[in-house]
Amino acid sequence: MLSRLGYSGAMGVRSFAKDVRFGVEARSLLLQGVNVLANAVATTLGPKGRNVLIEQLLISPRITKDGITVANNVQLKDRRLDMGAQLLRQATNNTNNKVGDGTTTATILARGMACQGMHFLRQEKVNVQLLREGILEGSRAVGKALGEMSQSVDTIGQVEAVARIALNGDERLAELIGDAILELGENGVILLKESHGPNDTVKIQEGVTLPSGYCSPFFATKVDANTMELGNCLLLLTLAKIDQVEDILPALELARLKEQPLLIIASDFSSDLLKILVLNHLQGRVQVCAVKAPNFGEEQRHEMQDLALAMGAHLLEETSWLADLSEKDLGEVETAVVDANETHLLKPIKVSxxxxxxxxxxxxxxxxEAITDEELCRLNTRLGRLQGHLATIYVGGSSDLEVSERKDRLNDALHAVRVAISDGIVPGGGTAYLRCIPALDMLPPAKVMEHQVGREIVKDALRLPCYTIARNAGVNPDEVLRRVLAGSGNYGFDAVTGEFGNLVDRGVVDPTSVMQTAMTDAAGIASLLATTEVLITKQPIKPKIPNNQVTRDLAKLVGM
Known part of the structure; x- marks a missing residue:
């Protein structure tokens, strides 16, 4: 080990600052890290996969069956082993970013191909680049074969089947997704929120809903319901803070002349202005309501621009613009319903x-291009508002742990349904990969030995998803593999019932894009792992902890 080599001289002993490993030893260390992460993730695969409990600092633990969540929480103390886990985690993240599901499958495939590749490299005189080319060539052949066997999604039953597989057999949540897509269509926006009770519910919202209500309860005309309903309503949108009634006199006068109610959505209102508007409303001069614009800063600007387009209005960004207001600057909706918490705008009349x-x-x-879940949620909300309808699924549970775990699975299911509708489905349970083995056998003869070995590595890895699902289901995986390979077409193993049959008819299906992406990403990472020759890591440095009780307790809390 080079880090322990050095030389003695007049100046003392000098050693390397980093740990450097070569050849078989380097790949063996990487493989140990790969195995730890893959073993943790593989336990979640299939309808009878197990849960993983994850410690979280200062808050309660998290329980999940979501492969990407498990992978992102595996961190190894040994830096050399952790590098292997990090590389494998990259395959899961790539798959998750592209299609939102299939991360566990990608992990299992990548581990299988990396192990086989490293084993082969123990032989001498092997061209590692040609081996990598062979693995990638095999993965492309598998992707093409999956595309050829793909079937389109034509019914809500098939949509629910895809969701049910991603949800590990949860019928209720799969039905909620089916109901939402039936109501909204395949391009509808579906949001996830935590329910305040144990039950799961779905709420379909037509029109545009803003998470802001009236600025004063005196605007409410229905005392019992605390709501205000405005029919054939004019809409004024501005990013300005309105301080004086003179700023909005043109809008009020226009509403009075047209004998229509006016809804004002602005960045803010002064308290004096609100008193005048409430008094004006109660005296019946002009039916008016004031609502604060949702959010703040640049995000508020984007949402108000969306709202202006959806309502056929012009967004007036400054107070000075209000003085020159004309009828074309105002939007118009058939109905506006405002309560203390929300504003519902239904059926805009003039829209481009x-x-x-x-x-x-x-x-x-x-x-x-979104990176974080928060950013993705905000953009989906904006998209739903523009389209004029969205669905919100409220996820219930008996504890925060259960709700969090079910939301993870539901999020994966929504992504799986999207790609299934756009690109089709293949038989699930790992059967689709097994049906791709003949496609590898039918490839033209390889010109070099390494290419053929690469194809064989991919072929062996194709057996692993079916094998792992059967093992997690508690049955003999070798027997399951034998029977599925002896069959053809959609014939495979249903892990829920423990029976064999036509998986598509049984609703055991996977999205084609998910399977293709998992194979492509797994092959890319596995070929890099297998062809690694040198491993360089930093030497571990023990942190210096000040010698007092408070600091020692804090250090122990964070694991130092």
Whole structure:
């Protein structure tokens, strides 16, 4: 080990600052880390996969069956082993970012191919780049074969089948997804929120709903319901803070002349102005209501721009713009319902469809580039508002742990359903991969030995998802593999019932894109792992902890 080598001289002993490992030893250390992460993630695969309990600092533990969540929480103390886990985690993250599901499958495939590749490299005179090319060539053949066997999703029953597999057999949540997509269509926006009770519910919202209510309860006309309903309502949108009634006199006068109610959504209102508006409303001069714009800063600007397009209004950004207001600056809706917490705008009357579609396409592009879950949620909310309808699934449970675990699975299921609708489905349970083995056998003869070995590595890995699902289900995985390989087409193993049959008819299916992406990402990472020759890591440095009781207790709390 180079880190322990050095030389003695007049100046003392000098050693390397980093740990450097070569060849078989380097790959063996990487493989140990790969195995730890893959073993943790593989336990969640299939309808009878197990839960993983994850410690969280200063808060209660998290329980989950979501592969990407498990992978992202595996950190190893030994830096050399952790590098292997990090590389494998990259495959799961790539798959999750592209299609939102299939991370566990990608992990299992990558581990299988990496192990086989490292074993082969123990032989001498092997061209590692040709081996990598062979693995990638095999993965491309598998992706093409999956595309050829793909079947389109034509019914809500098939949608629910895809969701049920991603949800590990949860019928209730799968039905909620099916109901939402049946109501909204395949491009509808579905949001996830925590329920205040133990039950799961879905709420379909038509029109545009803002998470802001009236600024004063005196605006409410229905005392019992604490709501205000405005029919054939004019809409004024501004980013300015309105301090004086003179700022909005043109809008009030226009509403009085047209004998229509006026809803004002602004960044803020002064207390004096609100008193005048309430008094004006109660005296019946102009039916008016004031609502604060949701959010703040740049996010508020984006949401108000969306709202202006959806309502056919112009967004007036400064107070000076209000003085020159004309009728074309105001939006108009058939009905506006305002309560203390929300504002519902239904059936806008004048909307530019071309501008709306351009804005919708722009937000969809931002969604594709989104990195964090919070950013993705905000963009999906904006998209739903522009489209005029969205669904919210409220996830219930007996504890915060259960709700969190079910939300993880539901999020995966929504992504799986999206890609299944767009790209089709294949038989699940790992059967689709087994049906790709003949495609590898039918490839033209390899010109070099390494290419053929790469294909064989991919072929062996294709057996692993089915094997792992059967093992997690508590049955003999070798027997399951034998029987599925002896069959053809959609014939496979249903781990829920423990029976064999036509998996598509039984609703055991996987999205084609998820399976293709998992194979592609796994092959890329596995070929890099297998062809690694040198491993360089920093030497571990023990942190110096001040010698007092408080600091020692804090250090113990964070694991130092």
């Amino acid at each position: 469809e071309d501008q709306m579609q351009c804005r919708i396409q722009h937000i969809r592009e931002l969604i594709d």
